[in-house]
Amino acid sequence: xxxxxxxxxxxxxxxxxxxxxxxxxxxxxxxxxxxxxxxxxxxxxxxxxxxxxxxxxxxxxxxxxxxxxxxxxxxxxxxxxxxxxxxxxxxxxxxxxxxxxxxxxxxxxxxxxxxxxxxxxxxxxxxxxxxxxxxxxxxxxxxxxxxxxxxxxxxxxxxxxxxxxxxxxxxxxxxxxxxxxxxxxxxxxxxxxxxxxxxxxxxxxxxxxxxxxxxxxxxxxxxxxxxxxxxxxxxxxxxxxxxxxxxxxxxxxxxxxxxxxxxxxxxxxxxxxxxxx
Numbered sequence: 001x002x003x004x005x006x007x008x009x010x011x012x013x014x015x016x017x018x019x020x021x022x023x024x025x026x027x028x029x030x031x032x033x034x035x036x037x038x039x040x041x042x043x044x045x046x047x048x049x050x051x052x053x054x055x056x057x058x059x060x061x062x063x064x065x066x067x068x069x070x071x072x073x074x075x076x077x078x079x080x081x082x083x084x085x086x087x088x089x090x091x092x093x094x095x096x097x098x099x100x101x102x103x104x105x106x107x108x109x110x111x112x113x114x115x116x117x118x119x120x121x122x123x124x125x126x127x128x129x130x131x132x133x134x135x136x137x138x139x140x141x142x143x144x145x146x147x148x149x150x151x152x153x154x155x156x157x158x159x160x161x162x163x164x165x166x167x168x169x170x171x172x173x174x175x176x177x178x179x180x181x182x183x184x185x186x187x188x189x190x191x192x193x194x195x196x197x198x199x200x201x202x203x204x205x206x207x208x209x210x211x212x213x214x215x216x217x218x219x220x221x222x223x224x225x226x227x228x229x230x231x232x233x234x235x236x237x238x239x240x241x242x243x244x245x246x247x248x249x250x251x252x253x254x255x256x257x258x259x260x261x262x263x264x265x266x267x268x269x270x271x272x273x274x275x276x277x
Contacts, residue, residue, distance in 0.1 A: 005253030076132025091243030104140030
């Protein structure tokens with residue numbers, strides 16, 4: 001990991017195993033359903049349901065400062081706590097990294113390989129629920145420098161100095177599905193005109209760990225995604241694109257990258273948004 005721009009933001013399974021009982025470390029498991037957590041989670045991990053804790057009913061992210069303060073407070077996380085995030089879905093930990101950085105949390109780390117690697121190595125899991133004394137967390141206002149707006153993304157179409165990076169599945173990119181289902185009446189399928197497509201899981205090894213610096217750099221360079229350009233990643237609801245933001249900024253050291261967290265959920269429902277298939 002030494003070639004990554006900021007290797008300190010990644011922890012391996014051994015580091016986490018050594019810190020399971022560290023009172024200054026809080027482990028967060030994030031998933032769409034509590035069942036995987038209830039069945040077998042890393043000891044000491046608290047659970048966040050991204051469907052109810054992180055998203056609004058319309059699938060946009062809940063970026064109210066009061067919501068993140070409540071979530072972190074009830075999870076026993078203080079402003080100086082080291083947060084280690086992971087999930088059963090590839091890239092979930094990096095989404096939480098972006099989200100907490102958005103609200104100014106200083107020490108956030110991503111478990112390399114996530115739940116998949118932890119279990120594959122035969123490390124301990126438990127069904128015991130984790131509870132901690134609540135804190136009084138105080139978040140900063142969302143950092144606008146980490147986000148790209150609909151207006152900015154739209155004005156970037158056709159601009160050579162900017163890259164619109166679609167990190168969804170090939171089926172989503174081609175307009176065959178929308179958020180892994182047929183489009184609703186107000187949703188249109190396809191992609192933003194001129195967008196570069198690299199599915200986010202292409203940046204991972206089979207064991208769920210991040211590919212090497214050189215492999216990531218080659219993957220992106222071959223698609224014209226280079227550090228001299230401004231990059232706006234997007235996906236369906238902003239989670240996978242937050243993962244891409246993490247890879248670009250913290251693993252490869254790109255300076256000009258912002259997450260379009262509105263993503264396809266927002267873009268597709270604007271009646272005048274241009275769309276390609």
